[in-house]
Amino acid sequence: MRSDKKTDIKPSIMLNHKNAIYRLSQITDLPVMSVAEDICNHGIQQKKVITYLSRNFVTNLRLNNTVFIGDSKRNRYNRRLAAGATGRVSIRFKKEDYNNIYELATALGGCTPSLACALLLEASMQDPDIINDFAKRYMDEHVSEEKMKELKKVLKFINTNNPYQEELSWSYLLSHLFEEVRVGAEKIQDTVSTFVVNSWKK
Structure with missing residues (x-):
């Protein structure tokens, strides 16, 4: 198996966020997949983004030198916070980056990596x-x-x-x-x- 093989995730995100990603793709002439991957990988390194998501953490999550505290009394996150039209985007992650998404999903109580990725992408898109x-x-x-x-x-x-x-x-x-x-x-x-x-x- 190739060490550089990427893993596909197809998160469903709010339509306005999807449209914004497509616009960034159009502006930069970069593939949608690359734009979304870049935003996710930078977002998961931002303390304020993960702090925002940590309000739904069931277990602790350690990123870099920071530990985000979960609460075992919370239910597993399996529903969207906001209702509205959604659309899928396709993203391919390197192994290390996929592992970060998987750890985020675990902290959210074991939701799917796709949902964890969707929440991360939306939170990152809201960070100017x-x-x-x-x-x-x-x-x-x-x-x-x-x-x-x-x-x-x-x-x-x-x-x-x-x-x-x-x-x-x-x-x-x-x-x-x-x-x-x-x-x-x-x-x-x-x-x-x-x-x-x-x-x-x-």
């Missing part, structure tokens, strides 16, 4: 820091170092001089650049140059 980090890492990998430096300067300038409460994030910026691609530019890299030039002109 995780999505922002995803967008930032994508930009780092697909935009030149020089242009990234300019983008950082532009973001800092805009946020420093922004009279509104919300900051412009990397995820918002990536979405904005994608819209520019849709209306004419060939690729994200092309829109970065235009965005930087136009931003300094304002």
Whole structure:
């Protein structure tokens, strides 16, 4: 058996979360499977995400150097917290990452890895820091170092001089650049140059 063989999980998640993942896939031109896998793998390493999920833990879960306490008096988690339309996404995990999902399922009282994955994916999608980090890492990998430096300067300038409460994030910026691609530019890299030039002109 190959050591790099991946295990399939097909979680059913709320439709709005599925649509968001598909949009990220469209923006980045990455497979849906890869986007969902990345978000899950980063989400399970985030203390606030697991803390949120731990309110349903029946047994303890140890991740890195943190132990999340379960309560044996809780019932096994086998129902969704919220009602609504759902849709399946397919994800393939490496052995180590699948084991993390399995341990999460065990902490939830022995629910299926699919349900544990669904809960993790939804909780991770609701964390702006995780999505922002995803967008930032994508930009780092697909935009030149020089242009990234300019983008950082532009973001800092805009946020420093922004009279509104919300900051412009990397995820918002990536979405904005994608819209520019849709209306004419060939690729994200092309829109970065235009965005930087136009931003300094304002």
